[in-house]
Amino acid sequence: MIERVHRHIDEHWPAHLEATRAFLRQPSISGDGAGMPEMAALVRERIEALGGRAEVVPTPLHPVVWGHIDAGKPRTLLYYGMYDVQPVVGEERDWIVEPFAGEIRDLPGLGECVVNRGVTNQKGPLIGFFNVLEAIRAAGGELPLNVTFMIEGEEELGSRNLPGFVRDHRDRLGADAAFFSMYNQDRDGKVVSYLGVKGILFFELIARGGEWGGPAGGRAVHGSNAVWYASPAWRLVQALATMLTPDQKHITIDGFYDDVATISPHDEALLARLAPTFDAATRREADDVRRFKYDLDGVPLLKKYLYQPTLNIDGIIAGHTGEGTKTIVPFEARAKVDIRMVPDQQPDRMLDLVRRHLDRHGYADIEIKFEDAYKWAKTTVDNPAVRALLRTYGEFGIEPELWPHLGGSAPFYLFSDVLGIPFAFGGLGHGGRVHSPNEYATVAGMRLHEKSIATFLYRLAEELG
Amino acid sequence: MIERVHRHIDEHWPAHLEATRAFLRQPSISGDGAGMPEMAALVRERIEALGGRAEVVPTPLHPVVWGHIDAGKPRTLLYYGMYDVQPVVGEERDWIVEPFAGEIRDLPGLGECVVNRGVTNQKGPLIGFFNVLEAIRAAGGELPLNVTFMIEGEEELGSRNLPGFVRDHRDRLGADAAFFSMYNQDRDGKVVSYLGVKGILFFELIARGGEWGGPAGGRAVHGSNAVWYASPAWRLVQALATMLTPDQKHITIDGFYDDVATISPHDEALLARLAPTFDAATRREADDVRRFKYDLDGVPLLKKYLYQPTLNIDGIIAGHTGEGTKTIVPFEARAKVDIRMVPDQQPDRMLDLVRRHLDRHGYADIEIKFEDAYKWAKTTVDNPAVRALLRTYGEFGIEPELWPHLGGSAPFYLFSDVLGIPFAFGGLGHGGRVHSPNEYATVAGMRLHEKSIATFLYRLAEELG
Structure with a gap:
């Protein structure tokens, strides 16, 4: 079945890419509110088009789009996503394209890329997830899991109303695992997977x-x-x-x-495995930074970065x-x-x-x-969502670089601490310049991302048993 | 003759006020260039309307308006002025009127005021000077002095091209004294006169x-x-x-x-005379400041402020x-x-x-x-321009508060150091909030200003002999 879904993604890739670009052309800047109601409506329509129920639930600022697709399965995935993006104010002169035109450009060393605010952080992965569910249906399959959606509009504002939403709608968020999809490959194709956030x-x-x-x-x-x-x-x-x-x-x-806190034995083991493949210089150079604050490398530098x-x-x-x-x-x-x-x-x-x-x-x-x-949130290699994700990477022939957590932040404590369910985040694909001018994702990576998410959904159903 | 000129100003005050407001309505923001060529042209036209020669002389940024009125007199005044004003960007919400509408408003404790960017700093005094020369002519008199004009457009940018202009046009700037007109009364009517600048x-x-x-x-x-x-x-x-x-x-x-430098005996004497009438608290309160940095008053506080x-x-x-x-x-x-x-x-x-x-x-x-x-510039009570100004204040029944110099800056070193002529700056009238929203000048003060400048010109001719 997975192969049929993958083939369907390949055969219908031009349509998927067009759907993605259309989705990206809708501005949705939570900082000043531009395009937010229109974007929430687009998300709701996507879920409904997949046969789900969906609702734009107001909060004191930008609404959360809640949705549910009942696939008649024993297990339910809570898919968390965001439909807002960072502002572009002050960056206008630095963009090589209009920031919300869904333009495709050949970028040096990267090939064909979509260059658009939010393509990587995080509307590209979101529309990719919708494309995958559609592909599974179109390829003649049933979804392997029921899916509940919680797509917020204030991630770039620190998810300020999401805790309240989770508290108020706990009964509609019952699930066996939570997942957030991302482009987790670097420009050399290496998968970098994180088991938590700051x-x-x-x-x-x-x-x-x-x-x-x-x-x-x-x-x-x-x-x-x-x-x-x-x-x-x-x-x-x-x-x-x-x-x-x-x-x-x-x-x-x-x-x-x-x-x-003292670093846990679980994390120490990850750090030891991570250090040999951890390429600090490449990351630093990609950011146009000449030197780290610290004259360190390997595990000691990783410990500074993460802890x-x-x-x-x-x-x-x-x-x-x-x-x-x-x-x-x-x-x-x-x-x-x-x-x-x-x-x-x-x-x-x-x-x-x-x-x-x-x-x-x-x-x-x-x-x-x-x-x-x-607050921060941490998980381990033992949880079913992480196991499914690691199996997925393996099936694509990729040995992931496994990080104890991300240097960045996301409100995943709502899953680990509040809802008390396992969570994971990841997926194939490559993008960059998030929160910066000329945010991009490679077109090839976006296709690979959809396939990896398809595989993940089946493996997650198996892991949840 | 002076009385006739004063009477003419009183009788034609509505026309003078209208001319002033029209002059103020032309924006002239050197910071972004808005309205600068139009303003320079207005200044040139004013000088020509008085029967003078005038020229808009280019500089690397904003031109200097040079002009000369030959009154056939033995002595020549170099009138220095500025036609540029501070920006209003970022202040828009704080203005009670459009900053360039020439509006008149009753301000608490001040009465009728023109509220406009540049009314006090420094286009009000500039148009006032033109009005005075016109009044002397209209009252049937000759100008008591020849007048050379040097009206720059970069004072708010630190007069960056004025030194070059003075160097290049020295031969057209020959004069016996230099003068810059200002509203030098505080809100209680006290005249504050300065013998230099930082x-x-x-x-x-x-x-x-x-x-x-x-x-x-x-x-x-x-x-x-x-x-x-x-x-x-x-x-x-x-x-x-x-x-x-x-x-x-x-x-x-x-x-x-x-x-x-050590404070000179000349300045020490001024400070001793100044201290009893120096009202630090009123100045501080007018600026909405609750306390000085220093727990001082009188001469010690003045010394901090000035030196x-x-x-x-x-x-x-x-x-x-x-x-x-x-x-x-x-x-x-x-x-x-x-x-x-x-x-x-x-x-x-x-x-x-x-x-x-x-x-x-x-x-x-x-x-x-x-x-x-x-650089700074200093003068003393002994120079003819200062003497003429002090006589003028006396004739209006005002004992001026005499300051060794201003806390602010102006390029008067061009007179003292470069051209080597005596200079003074002052005049009656009251305005405030310069470099701030709702810059104003009282209408009554603007009229008084013109009269004081008329008197000054006659007294200066006498002092220069």
Whole structure:
């Protein structure tokens, strides 16, 4: 049966690719809301076209599309996905195509690629999953599992309303395993598979004039006053600078590393297996970065990457940032900051440490505007979803590089901690430049992705028994 | 004769006000170039309408309007002015009127005001000067002096091409004194007169990924990499933080205060006279600032304000500054910074100190992008232009508060150092919120300004003899 599905994907590939490009042409930027209702409707229609029930469920911001296809099978997969993408504002000049035109371009060393915001992160894999279910049906088969869909529209905003959705709709989310599909091959074809994610805490630090000094009237004052009025711009800069050593290796917030767990034997074993094939230099070069912070390689570098929390400035702004000169003391300075958390760090605790740090250093006036947060999630090689995924890679002749978890974040704790079901994420295919201009996925990889997902669904049904 | 001119201004005030508002409605933002050629043409037409010769003289950026009215008199005034204004970008929501509509509004405690970008800084005084010359002619008099005009379009950009213009056109700038007209009354009617200006050095600090680390490809990378890639945003923050003590009182760049001169006996005498009427709290409150950096008042606070150089962040930007979250390591961070210089500091030397500081602290990779600079300029109560101005204030029954110099900057060193002629700047009238939303000038003050300038011109002719 798997072979028939694969053949169907090959024979109907032009139609699948066209469906994918059409899906990508719909902008869906959760940051400013552009195209979000239209995109949610497209997702709902896809599930209905597969014979499922579907509903666009409102949340305080962007709705979750819930759906269910009853295949009359004993086991149910919870397919988690996202229909929102990162903004493109400020990147306009850097794109070689319109970011939402679904254009195909030959990229150096990659061949034919779809270049579009969200093609890899994460609407390409989502439409690929729909294409696979359609292919299974069209090839004359039944779905090997019932499928419940939970497709959110706020992943790029930190999935802020997803926990509430899961809590409120727990009865509609009963399943035996959860899965999130991705393009997990690097540009050389190597599969990189992850058994978890880091957590993330996102907030803004805002310095404004007030009792401590600085312009408190919500407007800048003439720059000549810098001699006797303090500046919120300097204040934010000084406060931030207290949080990190100048070499950027160590975060100096008291207690920041207190809850970092010892690495488990399971993970130590993975690291030992991973180190020989782990090619740090290639990753670094692909990002156009000349050197790591650390003069390390192999397991020691991997341990830094995976088991150290970060404090990152995503953006900072104050005062006059346009053309020309304007000499002012700004009334406000803002920094968007995120903390990536590793086991066993908890968002509430980390936020509290930042507050205490600011207070202790005399910056009680600096506001922390909480944006969103979720904790890390970890799984192991023993869970049925991971086993099915590893079998899939093996059947494609690929020995995956297995990582204890991803450096990035996703709200998978909802599966591991809240719903208490095994989860996995992966799939073949290659893409890149996520969260950056000219996000792409190779066309060949997108086809391979669909085939790998087809195989995975059958193997998952077997593993779940 | 002066009385006749004053009467003419009173009788024709509605027409003068209308001419002023029309002049203000023409945007002229040197920062982005909006309306600059149109504004230069308006200035040229004004001079020609007064019977003068005028020429829009190109510079590498915005032209200087040069003009001359030969009144057949033995003495010549060089009238310096500016036809450009500060940008309004980012302030749109804060204006109570369109910034270039020439609107009149009753402002609390101020009465009828023109609210418009540039009304006080500095197009209101400029059109006022034209109105005065017209009034002298219309009242049946001759101008008491020949007038040469040098009206630049880059004052808000640090007058970057004015030094070159003065060098190249020295022969057309011969004069016995230079004058710049301003609204120099505070909201209580007190005249504040300044005998000089601070210098300014404006530059950008730019941190980018490179050999030291960080994303070097001109694009941001996913924020999860912050754990092992260094960030230009942190780098700029850390570098800036090394330049100032946390209380913002002391600049920690080696040698920053080395060239600060001892206060002269002339200035010490002015400070002693100034201190009793100097009302620091009113100025501070007008700026909506709750406290000074220093727990000082009177002469000690004045000395800080006037004789200390500053290092100010006019603006800072990096990464994602729009709505929503976007987790990236930015590839670049930029800060617009200015240094206000006091006697005897020199721009080249200060720029060099910043470079050395960055290098010594390990930030040789941070680029300093020089924007513009000019040195301070000082004069004394003994020069004929200042004497004429002080006599004018006296005739209006006002005892001026005399300051050794302004906290702000203007390129008056071109008069004192380059052309070697006495200069003064001032005039009656009140305005405020320069470089800020809702810049205003009182209508009553604008009328008084014109009268004071008329008086000044006659007194200056007498003083020059």
